[in-house]
Amino acid sequence: MAASAGLSKGARITGESRESIRNEIRKQYESGASIRSLAESLGRSYGFVHKMLVESDVPLRGRGGANRRKRA
Template sequence: MAAHTTVKGKRITGEARIKMAADLKKKYEKGASIRALAEATDRSYGFVHRILTESGVVLRGRGGATRTKTKTP
């Protein structure tokens, strides 16, 4: 993933925000995690999450093993 050249914590507005949102949306839809996108862009998890939801992305469920109840006969 190519990292953006933004300053950490600097407010992103206007055209730069629209471009970043489109880029993050494309990468997320190709399978990148929010955490990976946050690290690659030097932004927080919350920022990336907010940008994706503002862009209309349907977020995936959380990963990991799911627990199933053991059926007893």
């Protein structure tokens, strides 16, 4: 999905187009794409993509990366 898919930055998305975008974001996220990579490819904010995933009831993954633990 590219930014040229009819999404201009900051444009309000409603109705069927919102549902379509939500489903596409959900599919890509469930296939392993990160929220940040989806936001970049769509030309939208991290918050927008996160909100679409929450609206679709997708279980969000943890942050990953190294855990910071105190040394014994």
